[in-house]
Amino acid sequence: MSIVSISYNDLVEQKQETLLSATEKAFGPQGLGIIVIRDVPEFATLRQRVLEEAAQLGDLGKTNNATNVLDDCISPESNYSTGWSHGKEQLTQGVPDTSKGSFYANPLVPNLLEAVLQRDTIKGIKEEELRKQANDNPSFFAPNVFPRACPELEPALTSMGKLIHHVGCLVARACQDYCREKHGLSIPLHSIIAQSLNCKARLLHYYDEPNNGNEWWCGWHKDHGALTGLVPCMYRKEGQEIKVKEPSLYIQNRNGENIGVSWPADCLAFQLGETFQILTNGLLEATPHAVKRVGEGCTREALAVFLQPDFDFPLTTNYTEEVLSSTVRPLKQRYRPGCTFGEFHNATVQAFQA
Numbered sequence: 001m002s003i004v005s006i007s008y009n010d011l012v013e014q015k016q017e018t019l020l021s022a023t024e025k026a027f028g029p030q031g032l033g034i035i036v037i038r039d040v041p042e043f044a045t046l047r048q049r050v051l052e053e054a055a056q057l058g059d060l061g062k063t064n065n066a067t068n069v070l071d072d073c074i075s076p077e078s079n080y081s082t083g084w085s086h087g088k089e090q091l092t093q094g095v096p097d098t099s100k101g102s103f104y105a106n107p108l109v110p111n112l113l114e115a116v117l118q119r120d121t122i123k124g125i126k127e128e129e130l131r132k133q134a135n136d137n138p139s140f141f142a143p144n145v146f147p148r149a150c151p152e153l154e155p156a157l158t159s160m161g162k163l164i165h166h167v168g169c170l171v172a173r174a175c176q177d178y179c180r181e182k183h184g185l186s187i188p189l190h191s192i193i194a195q196s197l198n199c200k201a202r203l204l205h206y207y208d209e210p211n212n213g214n215e216w217w218c219g220w221h222k223d224h225g226a227l228t229g230l231v232p233c234m235y236r237k238e239g240q241e242i243k244v245k246e247p248s249l250y251i252q253n254r255n256g257e258n259i260g261v262s263w264p265a266d267c268l269a270f271q272l273g274e275t276f277q278i279l280t281n282g283l284l285e286a287t288p289h290a291v292k293r294v295g296e297g298c299t300r301e302a303l304a305v306f307l308q309p310d311f312d313f314p315l316t317t318n319y320t321e322e323v324l325s326s327t328v329r330p331l332k333q334r335y336r337p338g339c340t341f342g343e344f345h346n347a348t349v350q351a352f353q354a
Contacts, residue, residue, distance in 0.1 A: 003034055003261055003263055004025045004035050005035070005037075008037050014173075020177065020182065022035065031253075034287060036267045037267060037269070040163070043268055046156070046159055046160040050157055051233075053156050054203045054302070055236055055299065057084070058301070060147070061084060061086050062207070069147070070149065072147055075145055077142065078139050078142030079139040083104060083147075086102070099217050101207070102202050104200060106201070108197055112140075114143075116130065140346070160201075164305040168305070169194040171270050185283060187279055187280060192226065200305070201304075201305045203302075206291065215292055224345065226307050230302075231268065231304075232262070232269070235298045237295070237299070247262040249261050249290075260292070279315065312341075316337070333347075
């Protein structure tokens with residue numbers, strides 16, 4: 001099954017007939033759950049910059065127990081949801097994930113709390129309430145921390161993250177039009193993420209350690225946000241970029257088939273998250289995916305950017321039991337009717353914490 005591909009210009013110019021057809025093929029009942037965007041300005045250059053930073057982070061992280069060079073960007077107080085994280089999550093129940101290292105940051109604003117206060121001109125009692133909310137929810141509101149050892153990381157990550165957020169908002173608008181025009185469902189999917197300052201970039205370095213019988217670098221899961229922007233990965237061996245023929249990203253389609261996918265290095269991809277699944281009552285279904293080990297002795301550099309609502313955004317929907325059950329880790333274990341996105345986020349972080 002081939003991945004659906006559309007031009008960035010089609011999104012900008014809102015060519016509705018083209019976009020409705022592409023969105024249905026990508027995200028409809030027979031879709032794979034992923035769409036590729038071509039011709040995104042400056043994307044190829046920004047990709048090279050940010051994935052080279054991922055490789056450097058991975059090298060530093062491998063020796064950090066001895067050198068402590070990344071200690072200035074390790075944030076246990078945020079449940080390792082900002083800065084450098086290694087071995088703090090679990091995708092297989094009870095087993096810490098040490099096969100990759102992650103670096104988290106908000107590419108839109110360096111300090112989410114202060115940015116929301118300024119955006120909404122919040123003062124007085126409401127400001128006190130928001131500051132308490134941020135203090136009570138550090139995995140959501142913790143400000144960015146960048147390592148002094150990687151001075152080019154912040155500009156590389158924020159530039160790419162802002163570009164992905166911009167394109168993702170256009171994809172959300174196409175999803176919104178598809179739901180309305182094809183199914184009569186009017187939900188402001190575009191404004192939900194376009195007006196939100198809550199965006200999380202995750203830069204990943206997959207280590208070249210022996211698989212010990214486990215063929216997966218990253219186990220099966222779904223993202224809990226609205227949309228996820230995916231930068232095509234880079235493989236490296238002995239410090240040099242290499243080409244690998246077989247795909248490493250696998251997606252499970254709605255027929256339960258596991259399909260390996262890849263796309264050109266100069267194209268950006270998006271897949272669906274659980275928040276859009278909840279809001280559309282399963283019309284848009286979150287994409288189950290996993291990462292398979294490829295190429296003996298090579299590392300994998302990747303970037304995912306999660307587009308998400310604000311903390312207090314209500315996740316209300318006429319949900320069905322099927323929608324809450326049909327996921328890798330059932331939504332009904334983490335979602336309750338009437339909860340906010342922030343509460344859903346906290347429950348998900350806790351479920352995946354090692």
